[in-house]
Amino acid sequence: MxxxxxxxxxxxxxxxxxxxxxxxxxxxxxxxxxxxxxxxxxxxxxxxxxxxxxxxxxxxxxxxxxxxxxxxxxxxxxxxxxxxxxxxxxxxxxxxxxxxxxxxxxxxxxxxxxxxxxxxxxxxxxxxxxDHHLSHAASAFFPSPFEEAIVLTADGVGEWATTTVAVGKKNDLEIKKEIHFPHSLGLLYSAFTYYTGFKVNSGEYKLMGLAPYGSPTYEDKVKELVDIKDDGTFRLDQKYFNYATGLTMTNEKFHNLFGQKPRDPKNEKITQFHMDIAASIQKVTEEIMIKLAKAIRQEYNIKNLCLAGGVALNCVANGKILQEKIFDNIWIQPAAGDAGGxxxxxxxxxxxxxxxxxxxxxxxxxxxxYLGTEFNQEEIEKELKSAGANFEKLQYEDLISKTAEFLSNEKAIGWFQGRMEFGPRALGARSILGDPRSDKMQKNLNLKVKYRESFRPFAPSILREDLSDWFNINVDSPYMLLVADVNSKKKIEMNEEQKKLFGIDKLNIKRSKIPAVTHVDYSARIQTVTKETNKPYYDLISKFKEKTGCPVIVNTSFNVRGEPIVNSPTDAFNCFMGTELDYLVIGNCILEKSKQDPNLKKDYTKEFELD
Amino acid sequence: MSFIKEFWEFLKVRKKYWLLPIIIVLVLFGGLIVLTQGSAVAPFIYTIF
Known part of the structure; x- marks a missing residue:
């Protein structure tokens, strides 16, 4: 061995x-x-x-x-x-x-x-x-379900490469083409992350979440920064950037082009300007990714695509590549960032x-x-006891049934089961769960549980077999890396007055039967759940469906803003006591907030640096 | 010692011999900083004045 x-x-x-x-x-x-x-x-x-x-x-x-x-x-x-x-x-x-x-x-x-x-x-x-990009490409191809595939990787920068195209066949993988630093799609996106006042290498997700609130009115200006060829290759005009030599991402020329200084996150609020900027860079990113995908599909004539690198975490762009039907099948490495390296x-x-x-x-x-840590029932109880937790132990069926009952009563639940996820997304092992049908759930989870910006959307977990009834997509998305629209049967159309609303005001309008996971543009970042990969999670959603008729639940990572996802039962208990979560379901134990010692409550809002 | 060998191999494979003078100067100045525990120019100033 x-x-x-x-x-x-x-x-x-x-x-x-x-x-x-x-x-x-x-x-x-x-x-x-x-x-x-x-x-x-x-x-x-x-x-x-x-x-x-x-x-x-x-x-x-x-x-x-x-x-x-x-x-x-x-x-x-x-x-x-x-x-x-x-x-x-x-x-x-x-x-x-x-x-x-x-x-x-x-x-x-x-x-x-x-x-x-x-x-x-x-x-x-x-x-x-x-090699940095070979590592990304290998992480995308070798675990994929394909004999043969084209592998597209894109991130900030590795050694020299920022974007690569590789071809994988059986046990071989060869990089065919590279785009080199300083021309980088990842760094272009990061430059706008910095410009809109979010943290580089972590706030890219927020920029993507902000984009649907705006319109891409600055698309032409973004294209002054980047020269995009028909095959999707690109060059960034370095006169607008500062990352190659300086300590910031953008320079004065960049700020003059868009007419504002970078947003100071401590003192300045997000305005329509930032939303429009987000929409513009998102649109250009999608254009580059789609052009690249079309060109390599034509050149290599291989029907499967694998994606990795930080840019592959842009699930909206991934969803667009899928929608365009450029490839027959797409597989994305769940740990697409450097961790997956x-x-x-x-x-x-x-x-x-x-x-x-x-x-x-x-x-x-x-x-x-599910490749991370795992705790058996004995270890869980030991940790909970030493943390001073008050818990009730249930049989599996009762645990699933009770949790589904709490969910249907609009309770926010911390869910800790099995092995921890590898990669940035929580996939039902270290997750916070909620009822997607609730009007208040998104605001409640954002502001009272996660302590994060109210504009940020939540993702749905759905039983694989019910997927096409609820969303306009019918392929597996087990890693929450594809975005698709809510099915028209489940949509609630906005009236003329509501359509005129701008930005975050639009979020308060009920736009579908599952408003907590429907973004303002009717999109949702989907996780499909099967019995084979996560049985307890599958059973829970099935039970919730049995009770409510809805095979969808809200799934967000088990942490607060700026905190890494919880790892151990102690981390989970701390997060539970530091937020307004109502229940914690961990192994076979259920913890109710009202039954915990109030002295164990923590002021969690200042515990972690904002990202 | 193995580092020098490996780095030389690297320069040979990449055909980037022109980087060598830059690296030597950097290593010399780096060494001076370590030896003098402060500014790399200090020993020269002392000799001149």
Whole structure:
């Protein structure tokens, strides 16, 4: 048996993954353990977890692989500084000490960190380095249900590449084309994330959520920044950007073009201007992705598409590619960001470097992305008792039935079952659940439970078999990475007066039978649920359907704004006591808020830095 | 030592020999900062004046 440990770290979202004979055994992000969102540090706890889960010591691992090549990254940095000199000296002076002290000697750094897991680990001979975008592409292709596929990856930047096209056949995967830094779709989107006052590398999701409130009135201006060719390739006009040499994303010329300074999130509110900007950049991003997809479909004549890289988390763009019917099938890696690089690097080493065979799984090989920590009933009760929780223990059927009852009574529920998800989305293992039919649910969850901006939409989880009755889509979307419109039978059309409303005012209008998960443009970010991937979650939604006739529930991640998703029962209890969640369902235990010791309540609003 | 070997291999594969002088200067200045525990120009100022 061969074991491979994959690691991604030192930029953002560090993570670890373990393969045994090419099978994914465990994977987790460091942030879940360290409780620091997007933690970039060496993933000590995540490595400890994957080793413990696999019953292995580090010295027993055959190969260790890092998700990118530090020398190549250093080459890119130096060449960029030379190309832009003397601009960029301040950034150069800040970056170089870090590289010369630490990052350039990453093999040594990794070795020293790894040795902390096991004294008997004493050779760096089996540490390998993959390529950033090859890791992304491998994470998208090898676990996919396809024998053959085109793989499109797009993110901020790896070593040099920012966008790549690869072709995967059986156990082989080859990158065919690349677009290089500084021309980057991910960085273009991030520039607008920064400009609208959200945090780069984390607030991109909010920008996407904001887009449906605006109209793309600035589309032409965005196109002054980026030259898009017919095949979807693009070049960014560097005179408007500052990321290649400076410490911010955009510069004065950019701000003058759009007529406003970047929004200061502490002092300035989001206005219609920011919504229109969001709509414009979203439209241009979709245009680029669709053109790229059409061009590669035509060039390679392969009917399956795999997506990864941070841009693949733009589920609205993914939904548009699906809608255009460019490819017969699409599969998106659920951990599409850098965390998934740890998985891709390990798979690339196994299949490409060591030429090991690949058995295609018709469902995909990600096990529903439930690859993280798991707690048995005994461990759950022990942790809850030591936290001072007051809980009731129920049989499985009663637990499902009672939870469905609470949901139908518009209660907000913390749901903690089975193995934790790998990737940024909660998929029914560490989730907050609600009734989508409720008018108040979206506002209530946003403001009282998650403490986040009221404009942000929630996603529906739906039984796979009922999907096409409720939404205009009929393909699997197990990882919440596709967006589609609510079915016209379930829509409630707005009257003329309501249509005239702008921005967030529109959100208060009931637009469908499931208003809590219907965005202002009638779209929804869908998760399809099957019995095979998550039985308790499937049973819960089925029970809810039995009681209410609605096979849909609201699913949002189990955390508050700025907090990583909960990992352990203790984290879950803390989050439960720090928010206005009504019930916590964890293993076979149910906790009712009104029965908890009020002294255990926490002021959770200031606990985490806003993102 | 293995780092130097690996980095040399890297420059050879990438055919980026022109980066070498930049790296040498950076490493020298980096070394000076470590040795002098402060500014890299301090030893030169001392010799001139």
């Amino acid at each position: 061969t074991s491979i440990l994959g690691i991604s770290a030192f930029y953002h979202d560090s993570a670890a993954c373990l393969l045994k004979d090419g099978k994914i055994i465990a994977a987790a992000q460091e942030e879940r353990f360290s409780r620091k969102k997007h933690d970039p540090r060496y993933p000590h706890h995540a490595v400890e977890f994957v080793l413990k889960y696999s019953n292995m010591k580090l010295s027993e691992i055959d190969q260790i692989v890092f998700f990118e090549k530090p020398f190549l990254k250093f080459e890119r940095l130096l060449e960029t500084y030379v190309a832009f000199a003397p601009r960029g000296f301040i950034s150069f002076a800040k970056a170089m000490p870090l590289w010369l002290k630490e990052k350039l000697f990453q093999k040594n750094l990794l070795f020293n960190k790894l040795k902390k897991h096991d004294e008997n680990f004493n050779s760096d001979e089996n540490i390998f380095f993959s 740890s998985l891709g690097a390990a798979l690339a080493l196994w299949h490409i470097e060591q030429k090991k065979d690949r058995v295609v799984n018709s469902n995909d090989d990600m096990k529903g992305s």
